[in-house]
Amino acid sequence: MHTRRPGHGWRAMTRGPLRFLASSWPWRSLAYVLTGWIVATVWVAAVTGLIAVPAFGLGVLLAGIPLAAVERWRLRLVDTAPAPSPHPRLVRPGLWGWIGARFGETATWRELGYALLFALGLAWLDAVVGLLFCCALYLIGFPALVVLLPDYQPDRIFGLVAAELPQAFALTAVGVLTLPVVMYLITAYAAGRATLTRTLVSHPFDAEVMELTRSRARIMDAMDAQRRRIERDLHDGAQQRLTGVIMTLGLAKLQLADAPPVARDLVGKAYEQARATLGELRDLVHGIHPQILTDRGLPAAVAELAEHCAVPVQVDIDLPERPPGPVEATAWFVIGEALTNVTRHSNARQVWIGVWRQGRLLVLEVRDDGTGGADPARGSGLMGLADRVSVLNGRITLTSPPGGPTVLGVELPCA
Structure with a gap:
């Protein structure tokens, strides 16, 4: 009968003492703990070097990203579940594109927080837990010290002056009895530490949302x-x-x-x-899909919509460059649907359309002086607009009190 192998230290400890101690999990947990101290030492040295060079001082804020990548890789030692990166795929190539994208991500700052926690707390706990194993190993190997180093005179241990082999073997017995307990403690600590690490540097649920x-x-x-x-x-x-x-x-x-x-x-x-x-x-x-939008861009396409609208339209578009195709098409669709709603439902005498860039966002606003009272629940096409905007991870707002005015605002990310 095939037995499913545990994929996490917590599950491994529930298999029974003999099966657990005979498995690889105690040693994998020990490797996870010991390498944590090594990684911390290297990372602190690298960050100290960055701080010492003024030109790279800003890079310290991004120093959590490589550490988090190493930590996600180290999670394989104690947790076989995938640990995907929470960072989305880059849209703009090159170093500056990478820096700009990473500075704007929540995951970057979460990883920086983890890096500080790692350097100031977790690494020291790794050292303390690793020292427990070293103490047990020291007791087990004490007879070898007595034989190989006759002049070795340690302080009293458990009330014994272990300068002779009988006392040394007594300490070995203590070490052998202590080692299983130590391995359970190390595995429990490693499992808890891995759970905390996964929460801060991976977030598989966030990764699934980003992939969706x-x-x-x-x-x-x-x-x-x-x-x-x-x-x-x-x-x-x-x-x-x-x-x-x-x-x-x-x-x-x-x-x-x-x-x-x-x-x-x-x-x-x-x-x-x-x-x-x-x-x-x-x-x-x-x-x-209007041909004018493909050939001449959003300003010309919106101007054409305004010309064919039954209500006078004032257009103000300020775009330093053309937005991406899907963003441009969605903006045109939203403006066209908004003008249709104004013509059919608002009794407006004037419409104002504004489109501009605000950082990484394309912002558009359609405002009219009609009677107001627009309600998405009444099926006036506003729900379709919201669905269309959400596809691009955008945001839509509507203000339409009774008596007007009605203001439709949309923000569409361009990167």
């Missing part, structure tokens, strides 16, 4: 690419063919000038229906 966020962003990118492909296919395919049909029907109308009225009326109706269908198709293509 990245997966959602990838799905959004794929959907955006699919919309662009559909828009291109409709524009270059069905729309062009329908234009050809309209031209043919127009020529047919000219050729049927002397035909019976019934035939002329049928061709005329077909011509008008084809033109109406072409208009609807153009609106559909434009609603999927």
Whole structure:
């Protein structure tokens, strides 16, 4: 029968004394404790060197990141569960991109806090716990000291002056009896320390959330690419063919000038229906992903939305550079949906649209002087906006008291 191996020191200690002491877990825990002191010594020396060089003084704030990476690797000694990094994948390449991204992450400061706790507390506890093992080992090996070092004269131990072999073997018996207890203590300490370390430097739940966020962003990118492909296919395919049909029907109308009225009326109706269908198709293509957004960017696309709005719109856009494609498309979608809601529900006389960059965020605001009272629960498209914004990990706010004004604000991360 296959027995599942324990994946953590806590579970290993519940297997029974003989099975536990005969397993690798006590020694893995000992290795975890002893290497903790070694890692602390190296890390403190490295940080001291950084502090001594003024040019690298700021790097001390990021010194917890490499220590946390080593600690996640050392967790394998006492905990076989994965310990993923809480840091998301970099968007901007290069050293400065890495520094900028890491300074803005909560995980970086949590790891710095762990580094201080590690250097000022945990490393010293590692040394004390490791010293317990050294004491037990010292007692077990005492007869060897008496034989190899005849002049060795230790102080009294447990009331014995162990200068002769009988007393030395008595100390060995004490060491042998003490060692299992020490190994249990070391394993319990290592397991608790590993749990604390995982909480501070790994956070697998946070890693899962970040992976879900990245997966959602990838799905959004794929959907955006699919919309662009559909828009291109409709524009270059069905729309062009329908234009050809309209031209043919127009020529047919000219050729049927002397035909019976019934035939002329049928061709005329077909011509008008084809033109109406072409208009609807153009609106559909434009609603999927406007070509002007791809070619000229968000300012031109928003200006086009404003021109076609039934309510006067004042646009103020200040963007030093084009935002990423998904962010740009979402901003256009939000503004378009907001203008539709204003036209249908607000009775407004004026609309103001503002778009600007605020650090790593694209901020947009749509404000009108209508009657207010907008409620997402009434199904006015606001819930769809919130869902669309949340895909990019953005934030949406709505202020719409009865009597107005209504202010819709959206923040979309650009990095």
